[in-house]
Amino acid sequence: MDPYFLITHIPLFRNLPSLQLLRIANEASIKTIPPGVSYTLALLKPSQATYILSGFVAIQQPIGSIHPLGPHLYGAGKWLGLNYTVSEESIPWILRIFREAIIVCIPYEPILSLARSNTQLAINLLQECARESTQKLIYAAHMQQLDVEGRLAYFFLYLAREIFHSKRFKVPINQFQIAYLLSTSREVVNRLLTLWRKAELITIEQHELTILNREELEKRASLPLA
Numbered sequence: 001m002d003p004y005f006l007i008t009h010i011p012l013f014r015n016l017p018s019l020q021l022l023r024i025a026n027e028a029s030i031k032t033i034p035p036g037v038s039y040t041l042a043l044l045k046p047s048q049a050t051y052i053l054s055g056f057v058a059i060q061q062p063i064g065s066i067h068p069l070g071p072h073l074y075g076a077g078k079w080l081g082l083n084y085t086v087s088e089e090s091i092p093w094i095l096r097i098f099r100e101a102i103i104v105c106i107p108y109e110p111i112l113s114l115a116r117s118n119t120q121l122a123i124n125l126l127q128e129c130a131r132e133s134t135q136k137l138i139y140a141a142h143m144q145q146l147d148v149e150g151r152l153a154y155f156f157l158y159l160a161r162e163i164f165h166s167k168r169f170k171v172p173i174n175q176f177q178i179a180y181l182l183s184t185s186r187e188v189v190n191r192l193l194t195l196w197r198k199a200e201l202i203t204i205e206q207h208e209l210t211i212l213n214r215e216e217l218e219k220r221a222s223l224p225l226a
Contacts, residue, residue, distance in 0.1 A: 001028045010051055012124045020114050028106045039095040048105045050080040055101025056163050056172055075162040083129050099172040151182045152192055153221035167211040
């Protein structure tokens with residue numbers, strides 16, 4: 001892989017000496033994963049640091065785990081479970097690809113090795129891990145205080161802002177998958193969408209959704225006042 005590709009797309013590797021950057025680039029690979037595929041990271045050895053360049057991805061929860069609010073959502077510019085890679089926890093990462101994803105996979109060992117000798121990379125790595133942890137904590141705290149309608153509003157606003165950058169977009173997943181992501185039922189999702197259409201908050205035609213009243217969805221996705 002071209003070392004300057006890493007510098008351009010992944011902030012973690014900026015300001016590294018050329019030879020160290022080249023070492024990481026030689027270990028890196030780019031994968032394109034089509035929608036509808038479940039991609040298992042747990043089978044990749046050695047442990048991978050995985051960065052999403054584009055797409056819409058969710059990490060499926062391990063069998064038997066309890067996560068009342070569904071999995072985290074990932075868009076472009078985010079590491080997938082970087083903290084778990086750093087701590088070398090054995091977790092079966094299964095990615096559910098809802099929109100074609102382009103990811104960069106890098107065996108973690110060369111990153112860890114260079115971080116031990118390069119202060120700048122060590123600082124960058126700590127900052128990325130802290131950012132990831134903070135984002136997950138904020139997400140979890142926010143979602144725990146929302147009802148199902150609030151979570152659905154949050155979901156569509158996330159798609160508009162982070163994935164499609166438009167108030168009009170084709171929803172990349174069906175109602176069963178939306179229900180899975182929000183830990184609810186397909187019937188509840190369908191009922192809410194019907195109510196929102198009648199209230200002229202949204203329109204949906206051929207799976208293409210348009211947000212008509214962003215302010216109202218923002219209110220429903222906001223935390224209740226203490």
